[in-house]
Amino acid sequence: MKDMEDKNLEEVGLPPELSRFSFVEGFPTLVRDESSNAILNTDYDEYKNYIELKKIKEAEEKRIESLETGLTNLKDDLDEIKSLLRSLLK
Numbered sequence: 001m002k003d004m005e006d007k008n009l010e011e012v013g014l015p016p017e018l019s020r021f022s023f024v025e026g027f028p029t030l031v032r033d034e035s036s037n038a039i040l041n042t043d044y045d046e047y048k049n050y051i052e053l054k055k056i057k058e059a060e061e062k063r064i065e066s067l068e069t070g071l072t073n074l075k076d077d078l079d080e081i082k083s084l085l086r087s088l089l090k
Contacts, residue, residue: 020035
C-alpha cells in the first residue's frame with residue numbers, strides 16, 4: 001500500500017475523471033481532492049456505520065425531546081391541580 005500512497009489514482013488504474021484525487025499518506029481509505037484540497041473517505045462500510053449511528057443518535061434525541069415535553073406537560077398539569085386544590089381550600 002505504501003507504493004500506492006505515492007501515486008495518484010490515475011496511476012493505479014482508475015479513470016481519468018478521478019485523477020484529481022491522490023492518496024493520503026498513512027491512510028489507505030482517504031484521498032485528497034487536489035482541486036479543493038478536501039479529504040474524502042472512500043470506505044463505504046465506514047460511511048454506512050456513520051449513517052446508522054447518526055440515525056440512532058437522532059432517534060435518541062427525538063425520544064429525549066418527547067420525554068422532556070411529556071415531563072413539562074406533567075408539571076403544568078400538577079401546577080393546575082395544586083392551584084385548583086388551593087382554590088378549594090379557601
